[in-house]
Amino acid sequence: MNKLLIICTVFLTVAAASVISSCSDNRSTGLEFARNMYDPIAYNPDQANKNFKDGKTAQTPPAGTMPVGFDKIDAYPNTPEGYQSAGASLSNPLPVSVKTLEEGKSLYLTMCSHCHGLEGKGDGSIVKLGKFPAPPSYGTGNSSRGGLMKDLTDGKIYHTITYGVNLMGSHKSQLSPAQRWKIVMYVHELQKLQ
Numbered sequence: 001m002n003k004l005l006i007i008c009t010v011f012l013t014v015a016a017a018s019v020i021s022s023c024s025d026n027r028s029t030g031l032e033f034a035r036n037m038y039d040p041i042a043y044n045p046d047q048a049n050k051n052f053k054d055g056k057t058a059q060t061p062p063a064g065t066m067p068v069g070f071d072k073i074d075a076y077p078n079t080p081e082g083y084q085s086a087g088a089s090l091s092n093p094l095p096v097s098v099k100t101l102e103e104g105k106s107l108y109l110t111m112c113s114h115c116h117g118l119e120g121k122g123d124g125s126i127v128k129l130g131k132f133p134a135p136p137s138y139g140t141g142n143s144s145r146g147g148l149m150k151d152l153t154d155g156k157i158y159h160t161i162t163y164g165v166n167l168m169g170s171h172k173s174q175l176s177p178a179q180r181w182k183i184v185m186y187v188h189e190l191q192k193l194q
């Protein structure tokens with residue numbers, strides 16, 4: 001009987017203590033087990049950190065760093081100025097190779113040739129149907145934005161594929177940056193054809 005009384009008293013004391021302690025601070029989460037399940041071992045980005053000179057955990061990335069999935073064209077808006085500055089400063093990051101050119105050709109045939117034609121002369125299948133005005137030839141035509149089609153630079157072609165121009169729609173969501181650059185490379189081949 002005495003034992004039962006002791007057990008009951010201990011139990012009630014513990015229960016009362018935990019109820020009272022959890023009520024004392026209404027922002028408290030109460031008793032926490034296994035703290036390290038709540039607090040990560042790694043530093044939080046906004047935490048002080050004595051391993052770095054400036055004492056911060058979040059460090060500025062080195063110059064020239066690009067976030068994963070970043071498309072350089074995002075720095076050039078869909079405006080005449082964006083087109084001109086992309087034309088002047090964007091260049092193809094992919095090295096020219098037979099394999100890349102072949103991939104560019106295959107993408108061009110799928111995504112562009114029905115308007116621009118197999119050889120880029122502006123005589124694609126939908127143009128031949130008489131339902132769509134012919135785009136200017138890459139080799140001999142004039143760009144509606146000034147200059148010759150054969151002089152279009154990497155950046156101007158990439159900007160055009162990304163945002164489109166007049167009747168030509170944007171291809172940003174259909175083609176990844178690498179695919180667009182491969183097509184740019186192949187368009188340069190077509191610009192050589194007269």
Ligand code: HEC
Pocket residue numbers: 108111112113114115116133134135136142143144145152156157160161165166167168169171183184187
């Ligand atoms: C729906 C038909 C169509 C498709 C598909 C299309 N284009 Fe065009 N493209 C046009 C037309 C029309 C123009 C002329 C627009 C203008 O200047 O008014 C044009 C213009 C261009 C220009 C010239 C831009 C300039 O600055 O003058 C380039 C380069 C170009 N297209 C590349 C491509 C590439 C590469 C693809 C495939 C990814 C493609 N186009 C897909 C219709 C199309």
